[in-house]
Amino acid sequence: MDFHWFLPTNGDSRDIVATAEGVRPLTIGYLGQIARSAEQLGFVGALTPTGAWCEDAWLSTAMLTEVTERLKFLVAFRPGLISPTLAAQMASTFQRLSGNRLLLNVVTGGESHEQRQFGDFLDKDSRYARTGEFLTVVNGLLRGQTMSYEGAHIHVEEARLARTPQIRPAIYFGGSSKAAGPVAAAHADVYLTWGEPPAQVAEKLAWIRTLKPDMRFGIRLHVITRDTAEEAWAETGRLLRNVSPADVEAVQAGLARSESVGQQRMRDLHGGDRDGLVVSPNLWAGVGLVRGGAGTALVGSHSEVADRIQEYAALGIDEFILSGYPHLEEAYRFGEGVLPELRRRGVWRHPAGDTGPAPAAIPFAGMPLTR
Template identity: 55%
Template sequence: MDILWFLPTHGDGRYLGTSEGARAVDLSYLRQIAQAADSLGYYGVLLPTGRSCQDAWIAAATMIPVTERLRFLVALRPGVTSPTTAARMTSTFDRLSQGRLLLNVVTGGDPGEAEGDGIFLSHDERYAATAEFLAIYKRVLASETVDYEGKHLRVRGAKLLFPPLQRPHPPLYIGGSSPPAHAIAARDVDVYLTWGEPPEAVAAKVADVRRRAQELGRTVRFGLRVHIIVRETERAAWDAAEDLIRHLDDASIAAAQNAFANFESEGQRRMSALHGGRRDKLEVSPNLWAGVGLVRGGAGTALVGDPETVASRLRAYAALGIDTFILSGYPHLEEAYRVAELLFPLLPVSTAAKRNGAVDHNVTGPFGEIIGQRYAPKPLAATPRPPRAPDAQ
């Protein structure tokens, strides 16, 4: 599994929908999260995009010199940026980061935000423009000189003098639940992303994109974007989920849901339909909780439970063909550690350091405070977890 974390450039805190327990997301805080993800062995971090966020490219670029291995999943915005400008940005970032760039193709689902950026296209037209964008963008990054004339875009003699380090281009990711999104995923990208829907819904989307790709002679990988609320016991995890939304009132939920209703995103519609704005039936599938989506757009579900249960749910998604997991939790700094410490030992994580009894403590440890200023703590593998009493959900 490639497990990524999240840089919350739109804000962070202990609770949703309130300023209580909120944090200033400044350079120092983002650096702390990025360095934690880097040292803990996360494959990379996703940066959100849109007018509610700080700019993803600039934020990611500031993290290059303070991290070593961490990759950055940054948004490409067809219609907002020209394909040739985006190609130069891509190449520069990829070269300066030594090949640590990943690219998230975002068409945008909020008409109001799109119009603010000068985009006055319908949902399907935005995907048509995205297809034209990628046709130019990928060829330019492959060092071709490109002449192209489409309905939405036109270039003549487009070229790139400094190619990216990753050839022919850094990996491309895309989300989207509509047929046009699936068509682009099958034809143009490397990884198709879905938000955390119940497994049967995810399976249907994976099957459709895989079928479309096979018809084109292509293979696409698959990823899941979901929040995580993991604690040492099941009861503690569900208590943490309820605590996350304890400051939400009905007016805040209604305002958020009214805003989301104006989106043209099929994925957002599906997220909102999971809970219908109601707080009384938020567990929409075993251990899949839709409380985050009451006020947060985009990814609105969380896997909730003890480490063994959450790991089992993630493995169930992996069995559907998912190999990339983009996780997050509130607050993002502390939860980056919690997820890595509780879940990584239970999962086939691609890059995480193995912090267990096989670690050479003369080189990398010991881990934990020295006991009595004399004795190193026993390795984790030598300290089994006590049996867990069953908890009511």
């Protein structure tokens, strides 16, 4: 199994909803600390989000290739906002100059109002259709083909890359609507799901397997792991105390208008209610009260979190894309608590090799933080 961390390119905080006291402003120095620490702790890659609310993923990660050696960057981007030929050229350049450290997270876009900010006025089903056409061209170009293609949304003539990457970047793709499945099966290497209870994840994976039996799977979760379960659950209480009813009401009103089926499934786990947030053993839906997208967290002792990871892995999850608040500190708690436990059980190895003790990480205690 592989683990990825998350780069908070809109700034970081000790709370789900950032407060003036808890905000850690975005700097390339701070992102570099997270990236270097994730690399040394044993994470294979780091996801960088996309949207109007955060910094550009391509530019941010390109800067971080210079301060890391092995870490891959899972760059989220939206088809249709740039041409497929330019996207393939960017991917090829990134892949060559980084030493094959690019992964592509294709985000079709679930919210029409946000898409319109970028000049995209297609409806949701049309966006999925366009994504399929876009990836047909991108994949062909990255494989060295000359592409002439005319679809309903994408049209290129004799497009080609002057230089193709030695290794084609893997394509990660998520989507819970009926339109998403065929696109994933035709073009994706890894299908992504948000952190639902295991039974629901199993149903989704079974659906995708009917379309592509050899698909790899990834899951996107937050994590709150501590030496004891009591400490971990106490942290959920602290996070909730800093969330006001007005915060929940405002966010849930916005998410109720979402076109995303995956977002609707996240909302159904908690219904906007602070009670009943433990939706499965060690799976807490409190993050989704005030955050769109991935809304659940694995919560517990290091051993309990390792148990849940193995449970998802038994369903067929190959890759875990994790995050926590604040992202630097929580990466250490997971990397120094859960990963050694999984290694002790013989189900995980440090990607740099670990025939002996785990490679040393930057010391956590007393480490100065770039602000």
